[in-house]
């Protein structure tokens with residue numbers, strides 16, 4: 241979108257924010273975390289304050305060492321490779337990063353002084369540190385057993401101290417990166433991804449990596465206008481303007497169909513290849529290590545598709561409960577995204593729909609829920625084979641579930657399938673409830 245169009249969009253939102261809490265929550269997200277737009281605006285590297293730039297350079301310099309075409313099955317070889325990568329990263333960080341200056345910039349931003357570092361640069365820096373932490377944690381792609389067995393990782397201060405500021409700023413608590421840091425903020429406004437994870441392994445790995453991560457951006461690009469329609473639908477329903485509400489609900493249905501079409505077209509074997517996804521895209525985004533917090537060992541999960549802002553917001557708009565546990569949400573979802581969803585959930589009118597007077601809105605809601613139901617069913621069917629791929633150098637671990645509990649791979653896959661099935665069933669129940677409203681009337 242042109243700058244002018246974005247300004248108009250923000251202006252429209254400002255107007256709405258005076259009337260409704262949901263709009264105020266979206267405006268807060270767009271203005272601050274989004275640096276004035278959604279998906280969030282970012283810059284990487286050269287537009288940053290000079291003191292932050294070494295991080296960008298170091299990640300890119302070490303990128304060729306991260307992934308390999310032939311992961312070893314020998315623990316000693318893997319350990320040696322990991323130590324080499326980590327030592328090199330530590331050495332470069334110590335040599336080039338002036339931590340006091342970096343802290344100075346982050347402290348200024350924390351105090352609201354954005355003159356020293358634009359929000360777009362701050363966003364890009366969050367991505368760089370998030371991805372660099374994952375690189376340090378694994379030090380190799382594909383990830384290997386010896387690294388999975390490591391439950392406490394001693395990060396360099398250069399990666400820990402900025403992370404503390406960044407996590408505090410965005411309002412979340414995990415040691416690991418999340419979908420916002422590692423995926424969304426990794427793209428600049430031209431759709432270029434700054435921190436790739438595989439370097440010249442094969443065309444298949446490159447194209448799979450590109451297509452897979454790009455889908456999360458595409459969902460947010462297509463989801464952004466839907467947030468405003470949801471808010472307008474809420475306002476119209478609260479004002480008893482049923483005709484306007486119906487229009488907005490129909491718009492949501494149409495736009496959702498388009499968004500999901502992109503998802504269905506992208507999550508295919510041609511674009512996201514099963515033979516390389518698990519080893520070359522997924523493992524790195526996992527985490528599975530942690531630290532002692534108040535005398536208890538806390539293990540963090542890594543980046544999961546379940547962090548996708550759009551699906552969280554849609555569930556909230558429909559009045560569904562949150563997929564993530566409160567604990568996981570507070571670890572992995574930035575505060576302003578959680579606040580938007582909480583507000584959409586609080587103002588959801590779906591459970592208030594009546595047979596008398598709301599028939600058309602009920603129908604429009606049903607269409608939306610049906611789209612979501614079909615997506616949940618497709619997601620479940622399509623993704624399970626990706627998780628079942630062979631990766632002898634590692635044990636099973638999805639990004640969203642670290643699997644610290646023992647069990648066979650089949651048992652673990654069953655746990656995941658059950659989780660997805662549970663969510664599908666809840667969506668089906670909502671669909672039936674909406675159908676029941678008609679049933680009562682007829």
Ligand code: HEM
Pocket residue numbers: 455456459507512517544545546547548551552563616619623624626627638639640641656659660663664
């Ligand atoms: C190969 C690709 C994928 C695999 C193997 C996969 C796997 C999974 C698994 C195992 C879960 C449940 C555990 C957890 O919470 O992490 C999950 C949940 C979820 N995933 Fe995916 N996923 C894939 C792609 C995607 C994409 C591209 C999106 C969205 C752009 C997405 C969105 C979600 C959402 C929203 C949930 C929460 C459950 C729900 O709302 O039904 N996933 N995924």
